Amino acid sequence: MTPVALVLWCIAALVAISVLAVTISRSPGATPIIYGASLSASAAVFVVVLLQLVTPAASGLLPALVLPVGLPWLGAHFRLDALAAFFLVVINLGGAAASLYGLGYGRHETAPQRLLPFFPVFLAGMNLVVLAADAFTFLLSWEFMSLASWGLVMTHHRERDNRKAAYIYLVMASFGTFALLLAFGLLAGTSGSYDFATMRTAGHAPAVSALVLILMLIGAGSKAGLVPLHVWLPLAHPAAPSHVSALMSGVMTKVAVYGFIRVVFDLLGEPAWWSGMIVLLLGGVTAVVGILHALMEQDLKRLLAYSTIENIGVIFVSLGLALAFEANAMNLAAALALAAALFHVLNHSFFKSLLFFGAGAVLTATGERDMDKLGGLIHRMPLTSFAFLVGSVAISALPPFNGFVSEWLAFQAILQSPDLPQWGLKIMVPAVGGLLALSAALAAACFVKAFGVTFLGRPRTLAAQLAKEVDRFSLSAMFVLAALCLLAGILPGIAIDALAPVTLTLVGGRMPVQTSAPWLSIVPIAEGRSSYNGLLVLLFTAFAASLAAYMVHRLASRALRRAPAWDCGFPDLSPQTQYTSASFAQPIRRVFGTLLFQAKETVEMPAPGDPKPARFTLELRDLIWGGLYEPIAGAVWFAAERLNHLQFLTIRRYLSLVFLALVFLLLVLAIWS
Template sequence: MIPAVTQQIWCVAALLGTTALAIATSRSRQSTSIVYGATFAISLIALAGAVISLISGTGATELALPIGLPWLGSHFRLDALAAFFLVVVNLGGAAASLYGLGYGSHESAPQRILPFFPAFLAGMNLVVLADDAFTYLLCWEFMSLVSWALVMAHHRDADNARAGYVYLVMASFGTLALLLAFGLLAGAGGSYSFAAIRAARHTPSEAALVLALMLLGAGSKAGLIPLHVWLPLAHPAAPSHVSALMSGVMTKVAIYGFIRVVFDLLGPPSWSAGVVVLILGGATAVMGILYALMEKDLKRLLAYSTIENIGVIFASLGLALAFQANGLGLAAALALTAALFHVLNHSFFKSLLFFGAGAVLTSTGERDMEKLGGLIHRMPLTSFVFLVGCVAISALPPFNGFVSEWLMFQAVLQSPDLPQWLLKIMVPAVGALLALAAALAAACFVKAFGITFLGRARSRAAEAAAEVDRYSLAAMFSLAVLCFLAGILPGLVIDALSPVAQAVIGHRMPLQAEDPWLSIVPIAESRSSYNGLLVFAFITAAASLAVYFIHRFASRAIRRGPAWGCGFSDPTPAAQYSGVSFVQPIRRVFGTLVFQAREHVDMPAPGELRPARLRVDMHDLVWERLYTPVTELVWFFADRLNQLQFLTIRRYLSLVFATLVTLLLALAIWS
């Protein structure tokens, strides 16, 4: 029987072969169907293998290939943690491929996307399977470069070119941080294999430095604030099914890297590491959703929402580190399971929402929500599945987003068992931040769905919208069904995640399948429990009774009247609520501090016929106060160093001589 890791490597080889096929058939009209059909089939095969490996618990399988560094080769390993993230990668890849079968037919330049799409999937699979530092970094950089090529697919757009540049700079910075982290882990002996790193001992100072570097390297790819600046630029620039992969899957590959190093390779954690990760996660969650609320571009809103969900995941990982450091194995397993469950959930509903945004963009040509509206009448199926995604990401029962966030708050409630007073204070405080982020997320997606799909059309493009193709709808409905099933049957997902928690933490949550009525009991029945199936049954019964009583006892007379116009009737759609007006109360509460928001009102004097105007100025303080000074400093030194190319031959020789003397002195002092 072929080992599981070998099967996955063959799937990766098939994806790379599909890249060659895409290049060979680039001039064919059938290339879109061929490439996306092939990636769909390969992703399903890889997904089936990963699911079997995760559920069966057969243990880790390894593979060494004679490529790479001469004395090292390339090592690959499939264990429970890798199997779970392969499920996320290949499920997202299959959904994006199915969506691409329809969406790709609308691409003006498919040859710029088709060769890189299967290569992107192959790169993410290889990162998860890598079992030595060299292979991991090589595959990480391959994944980054291929995704950059996809971001630059429409490079003639100036905004897209800027997004690609920022993404490339941040990706290079992240890779440098990871390179330094693995250099510290390898130590003076230079043992790059994960098995050797896992067996080595690391001092507290080395562990702290590796944690900081992993937060920089993996955190920049995942979207931790303040390393998030590339994400709201690159995700909207890419094609929508690629945006779904970057947001719903690639950020999870970065989280995998963080878990692999910090939980697995680095050894027993310290509780202070949990504090750092916990605070960063809480701040990222609140800041990300505040950024999203201020957006009117639908895809940028979804990109900023990804930052919020990444913050939720890192906060749960910080809790797991704190509990593990204090020997609270069951609580650590609960926090880690909540993080992994949210990883899976976010890949479901964020991919669904990006697919919905792509459907809107295909049908209307617009991403600006202020130019949409009324699409529920013209795109009813897309509206329905987008609503499912909005409810799921807002953490409302009975969908899946509620379960993972509920598990996370159950972990927060275990904080009184922690011995450190700093953790006793910080965990509830971060829990309050996460609760605020959850409430703001609900408001954000009320705005996203309401402004985009409800009301009246605000533009001719919205009036002329039509439903999208069956492949796109099939991909969206598949993810909507998964959001629903994971919400009403969460115990099955938790049990599937138990081997991961056992492998990483050494503990697992109690078996949930044995609980009656498919309830989930994270700690004990005396603490708390939840039953998604009963909640769904109650919601269905209550809604059915309400419909029955309305139809049975209400008047049968049909009455029609004008839509409510906020106190006055106006035939123009401009009189509707806009996205800016919807978030005005939130902007006035938080925007003054977070964005330095200022409102400028130009009110005409009595008798003047010109219209009144309201202008809102907001600032991205992270960009203006962190990245802008760094950029200016780089340009300053670049201008100074530019003078070196105009030196005379004598000055060049003097510079070489001075450099040689300096190096010899440094070598003498070092020795």
């Protein structure tokens, strides 16, 4: 049996698990059965595609498997190449981790009958999107994935905010699918050949290529979270259960990245140099806007959702660089930039899933997502705190963890920009590099805030004070991902070499073989230019920390005195003296808030002798929502009100409208022909 057929059988098993969940979801033993079966199916796909990726045959296109379903003259095409194999690894590793986490987290779910049937089909939909090799199957699978994830967002539908989040998500998903439909229509052209193999060999006019690029940025970018199409993401991801949030943020957004890469790098043909500028600019703006929004948040899951937008920006910056280098036949630099994007796709799936699992553990233990109602959890949830700390360090791009490596590769690609011939790119790339550096620094500040306010200090509420550690399944899933964050950081050469078939297929080049470098170093271009060794960084860090601890304990006095925590000069040890999430972000808010959020701070100070309390009020506005989406929503509502009277027409007037519409369409057809 071929690898494609094996993966399809596993996908069919996931659909069967969903059908089973419909029948048994109200029984007490449904949760372990459904999540255990989903874990097995995802693990099976992971093993199959990983073997396919690391074998030499993965660098080429395997024969497509055509099933007699779908359009009668087309069928459903499925193919497993290097690009599809890599993204299937990401999807199924994330799906297996979420299923393992769900074995414990699902016990606390109040509405399992609304969650369990949609979980396996969501995994199946994401797998089908990546495996599809024709436009019809791709779009059908895309909608299947979107509707399944919408059902998961609606799990707790009785909460008004969740219903609003699901509605906005559905509208944005439909808008994105419409853009993808138009893009594939342009790629098919007048021949109407919807299979990817024909699209790949067909020539496309420059105007068509430009329009397809714009439509893919809209269609895939709306699902990934590119600014300004990101507005659904911070609403929908927190509304879903935490392991579903991990899948949506850590995995589903990568399916959107896959769709963009498949069309723009594979089906569209040779790129134009200016296409790299567009993608670069959108990626840089997305990274900075996303992390600034995250810094302003006090809801832990919304903070993580906005952070996903920042990381999507990092990925698209690298993809824009790869387009620019490929257009100028700089194959080695293009391979470096594309490898940085793909490696960050993998890394983000690790640490963002880990962080959402940690947020879910906090929510389970305390019932709170508001960081200002937490604090002191490091003493009550030490294992969760440690895992969340690993994810925070990784996402802050600090060595020796994996986030540093992929962002370091992106900066190495930026350093190749002086060799680009176009002056627009010579100016744009360093400017976007500055935005990338700014977003990296802000990300570190953001997760110092997230970890410090949530886990350090003293408990601010009774719920935080009474918190207890979560179950072993949740902890196991978190520690598996924490270990992967470390392994990908100290042994990145293995992952980079596994990406070589993908870069060879898409941009005609590959990075130097990394596993042959001494001491497990990675060398992006050549040893004389730059290199990095995560293992040596880890050993040096461990040695320096151990030496410092030894010297302190050896040379310091052995006398021990315990005292209360420093109270900032106040006699009462009140949690109110601690930093809050808003006070931590205040300096950054005062620098960027006026420009991006129209921040308005109001202080009401009563007169001397007046017993009323002083009040501080902070108002933030999302300029993109207020400037773009609210006017569109208002225009739609205005048009709907004006057209509302059409439903009260007589049958004679309805027939007249149908006749006039028919005449109009015949005139258009006559003029067009």
